[in-house]
Amino acid sequence: MPGIVRAYVRVVDAINYRIGRLIMYGIFVMVGVLLWSSISKTFFLPSLWTLEVAQFAMVAYYILGGPYSIQLGANVRMDLFYGNWSVRKKAWFDAFTVLFLIFFLTVLLYGAVESTTYSITYNERNPTAWRPLLWPIKIIMCVGILLMLLQAIAEFIKDVARIRDITL
DSSP states (O other): OOHHHHHHHHHHHHHHHHHHHHHTTHHHHHHHHHHHHHHHHHHSOOOSSHHHHHHHHHHHHHHHHHHHHHHHTOSOOOHHHHTTSOHHHHHHHHHHHHHHHHHHHHHHHHHHHHHHHHHHHTTOBOSSSSOOBSHHHHHHHHHHHHHHHHHHHHHHHHHHHHHTTOOO
């Protein structure tokens, strides 16, 4: 494999590893927001913002944690046949199926960028009592989808390297 391809895989893996390790602690943000929601509803006036902040935190948690999950191989697979295959056969199958993921993520990213552009242009707000701006979470979604696309391409490169018996 050319040096630039190896560097691409190393850089993408390093970025997604660090972001994934950091975003793991986002669960505590969600727990804190939902705990405050319960406390405020019980003892004080209910907060208008807690449900939406929890939803936004969950979106960030899943979207930014997705590339790390792909990197670790923690994604869901049907292991009925796959588990018994050789490393090379798994790599062939993964290299083929990741192309569908790359296509899907490309279309998803296109739509996310269009939606984010609209949201920024028209100062889109959520139609609730709190009315938060939507462009910050949409930007996070675009970044997460882009990182997942980059990780999927890196996984494709790793699969091709496994097929050709090349170490990266």
